[in-house]
Amino acid sequence: MIERDVVIIGAGSTGLAIGYYLENLGVKDVTILEKQYAGSGSTGRCGTGIRAQFSDEPTIKTMVGAEELWGELSRDLGFDFRRTGYLYLHHSEDELARYRELKRRQNSLGVTTEILQPGEVKEICEHLDISDLEGASYNPEDGKAHPFEVVAAFKQHFDKSPVELKEYTEVTGVELNRSGQEKIVKTPERKFKTEVLVNAAGGWAPEIGRMVETEVPVEPYRHQAVITEPLEPGTIEPMVISMAHEDAYLTQTERGGIIGGVATPEDEPPTYDTSETLGFENRVSRALASIVPGLKHARLLRSWGGYYAMTPDGNPLIGEFGPKGCYIAAGFSGHGYMMAPAVGLGLAELITRGRTKFPFNYYDPGRIERGDLREGALQMG
Amino acid sequence: MSNRNEEEVIVCRCRDITEREIRQAINDGFDTMELLKRKTKAGTGTCGGRTCLPHVRRILVEETDKTPEEIDLTRTRSPVIPVPVRFTAGEVTGEVNDND
Numbered sequence: 001m002i003e004r005d006v007v008i009i010g011a012g013s014t015g016l017a018i019g020y021y022l023e024n025l026g027v028k029d030v031t032i033l034e035k036q037y038a039g040s041g042s043t044g045r046c047g048t049g050i051r052a053q054f055s056d057e058p059t060i061k062t063m064v065g066a067e068e069l070w071g072e073l074s075r076d077l078g079f080d081f082r083r084t085g086y087l088y089l090h091h092s093e094d095e096l097a098r099y100r101e102l103k104r105r106q107n108s109l110g111v112t113t114e115i116l117q118p119g120e121v122k123e124i125c126e127h128l129d130i131s132d133l134e135g136a137s138y139n140p141e142d143g144k145a146h147p148f149e150v151v152a153a154f155k156q157h158f159d160k161s162p163v164e165l166k167e168y169t170e171v172t173g174v175e176l177n178r179s180g181q182e183k184i185v186k187t188p189e190r191k192f193k194t195e196v197l198v199n200a201a202g203g204w205a206p207e208i209g210r211m212v213e214t215e216v217p218v219e220p221y222r223h224q225a226v227i228t229e230p231l232e233p234g235t236i237e238p239m240v241i242s243m244a245h246e247d248a249y250l251t252q253t254e255r256g257g258i259i260g261g262v263a264t265p266e267d268e269p270p271t272y273d274t275s276e277t278l279g280f281e282n283r284v285s286r287a288l289a290s291i292v293p294g295l296k297h298a299r300l301l302r303s304w305g306g307y308y309a310m311t312p313d314g315n316p317l318i319g320e321f322g323p324k325g326c327y328i329a330a331g332f333s334g335h336g337y338m339m340a341p342a343v344g345l346g347l348a349e350l351i352t353r354g355r356t357k358f359p360f361n362y363y364d365p366g367r368i369e370r371g372d373l374r375e376g377a378l379q380m381g
Numbered sequence: 382m383s384n385r386n387e388e389e390v391i392v393c394r395c396r397d398i399t400e401r402e403i404r405q406a407i408n409d410g411f412d413t414m415e416l417l418k419r420k421t422k423a424g425t426g427t428c429g430g431r432t433c434l435p436h437v438r439r440i441l442v443e444e445t446d447k448t449p450e451e452i453d454l455t456r457t458r459s460p461v462i463p464v465p466v467r468f469t470a471g472e473v474t475g476e477v478n479d480n481d
Contacts, residue, residue, distance in 0.1 A: 036415075037413060037415050037416050039419070040415065044419065148419040148420070151419070152411070152419070152420050155410065155411075156409065156410070159409075159410055168413075228466065229426075229427055229463055230426075255422060255425070276458060276459045278459070278469075281459065281460070281469045282469055282470065282471055285466045285467075285468075285469035285470035285471075286470045286471070288466055288470075289466055289467060289470045289472070295466050296465065296466045296467035296470060296472065297465060297466070297467070298465065298466055299427070299463035299464060299465050299466070300460055300463060300464050300465075300466055300469055301425075301426075301427060301429070301460075301463050302425075302429070302458040302459070302460075303458060303459055303460075304458055
């Protein structure tokens with residue numbers, strides 16, 4: 001039996017960041033357990049974008065904090081966080097008007113969103129088709145980071161840190177000690193005794209929840225993405241979003257390919273199947289070729305599936321949940337990667353000090369059962 | 382050929398990844414095919430890993446105590462060969478004769 005102060009289940013961006021910030025706050029006896037390899041779930045399959053252009057105040061505030069932390073993390077761990085901006089294309093007057101409202105709210109919370117004319121959009125990305133464009137929202141401070149680089153940087157950090165990252169180590173069960181606060185976390189080879197257990201298992205959070213007799217209201221919805229062959233650097237710098245093209249997103253990764261996706265059809269049920277489909281390739285290809293006509297000549301290299309771990313209101317579950325000492329940070333509904341540094345620091349603060357500067361009351365995990373649902377976070381792809 | 386030269390051999394031709402970079406990544410703890418592919422980019426180019434991944438597996442066998450049978454190649458994703466976006470967008474139909 002190994003005694004640890006904190007055991008984190010799941011080594012996606014969320015679990016890795018929680019471990020990192022616990023260490024920063026002085027908690028060194030931490031183990032992160034991962035059933036596959038770090039970043040094997042939603043993190044390694046995500047669209048790479050990081051934005052503060054949201055619609056609700058708590059998420060905007062959380063993301064303003066997260067972007068600052070992404071900057072610090074990139075310097076401290078040695079990966080690129082590129083503030084190349086998020087560009088929302090607006091193809092109707094109504095949509096533009098709605099986003100003017102959002103811009104005002106975002107500006108009042110310190111987000112540097114501006115509204116651009118179609119001609120100005122062309123200056124930011126010359127390859128975009130602006131023929132049916134009414135305008136665009138642009139925040140130059142938003143950005144992107146390559147999840148493989150980020151995960152590798154965390155992994156190499158933990159190699160030299162007291163925090164233990166155990167990959168290919170599946171949690172098979174948790175024993176709750178009724179009298180005290182001890183939890184025994186079981187894996188095939190070892191058992192861990194801890195008072196603090198963090199469920200950061202993303203789409204698999206309900207499985208871990210059942211081990212601590214807690215129903216976790218999260219369902220995995222498949223979202224697919226594609227990447228093209230590498231193109232010249234600087235081809236599409238910002239993350240480009242187009243609601244008029246099935247909520248499409250696209251940008252160029254630092255490895256050169258154009259990554260992109262479109263929304264999952266509303267009638268597709270939750271599933272753990274991450275197979276890629278021809279139907280998706282067809283829909284995303286139409287979107288890419290309409291938004292950036294030149295892309296029709298680029299070759300698709302790969303497509304893949306991942307999950308949005310959805311909660312009933314599209315907002316995450318963050319905080320203590322279930323038996324005392326059991327915490328959750330899951331159900332990010334498509335925004336876990338971008339929020340990870342804020343969630344890591346905020347949850348580490350909650351665990352060690354009982355409070356955080358982040359507005360995590362909004363994400364109180366108990367709200368779903370109470371029927372106190374939030375406004376859905378602004379969602380893409 | 383000396384060891385030094387062997388280490389400068391390009392293993393992944395699409396991404397220009399050398400044998401030395403693969404060995405370095407394995408020694409840095411990226412010691413499975415999935416981790417190696419994501420860390421080094423080997424296998425993420427236009428050939429989809431057909432050229433290099435068997436070599437990466439061979440190097441992994443040399444650097445660790447695993448046998449080839451224990452090491453699965455990474456999953457092959459659609460499309461099986463790179464396809465121009467206008468094909469998958471459905472703009473090209475009928476007889477395909479495209480040489481770009």
